[in-house]
Amino acid sequence: MLNLNLTEKQFESDIEYSLLTYGGYEKGDPKAFDRVSALDIATLLSFVKDTQPKSWVKYETIYGTSCEKSFIERFCKEVKSLGLLSVLRHGFKDRGITFRVVYWKPETSINQTAKEQYERNILHCTRQLHYSPNNENSIDIVLFINGIPVVSMELKNQFTGQTLIMRSANINSTAREKRRFLSLKTVCWFTLRWICIMFL
Numbered sequence: 120m121l122n123l124n125l126t127e128k129q130f131e132s133d134i135e136y137s138l139l140t141y142g143g144y145e146k147g148d149p150k151a152f153d154r155v156s157a158l159d160i161a162t163l164l165s166f167v168k169d170t171q172p173k174s175w176v177k178y179e180t181i182y183g184t185s186c187e188k189s190f191i192e193r194f195c196k197e198v199k200s201l202g203l204l205s206v207l208r209h210g211f212k213d214r215g216i217t218f219r220v221v222y223w224k225p226e227t228s229i230n231q232t233a234k235e236q237y238e239r240n241i242l243h244c245t246r247q248l249h250y251s252p253n254n255e256n257s258i259d260i261v262l263f264i265n266g267i268p269v270v271s272m273e274l275k276n277q278f279t280g281q282t283l284i285m286r287s288a289n290i291n292s293t294a295r296e297k298r299r300f301l302s303l304k305t306v307c308w309f310t311l312r313w314i315c316i317m318f319l
Contacts, residue, residue, distance in 0.1 A: 160266065162241055164187055177216050190218075208223075258273065
């Protein structure tokens, strides 16, 4: 008899394995996530400093020892004002200094600099992300780019009796706690269902 592991945990593991093996992702650390800003602050700052060193030196000159705190506050303010997609696409300015928080894939490989910048994006796949400062509720899988959560996934397993209606009810029951995280810092929300195909 065929023995299949049909647990939700295994579903998470399979998705993670595929992303880490074939998708260019690294395994994310849920403990690195700051629940107040809804960011992996260390990764975002590392990306900006490594890819835009001249801009960061200017920024340090203006803000001194508070430059990291000022950067995160400005980023969050721009996201709240303009929306995450706009900030991802165009970056943002602070005191006349422009920062990019992601580099998009160039249309051709002619521009070597643009190609190298794109390859320096940091992709993380993080499981069981505890997102709220008020409780220990978690999201099954969250995908990050340069420390910014952009895709949230809730998984369901029909083999254990879960349904889309049940999962939707679960999402709605914690909507207030998730609002800051989901509305300001994610582009996509998915509910994924495990579909098993058996060949006899």
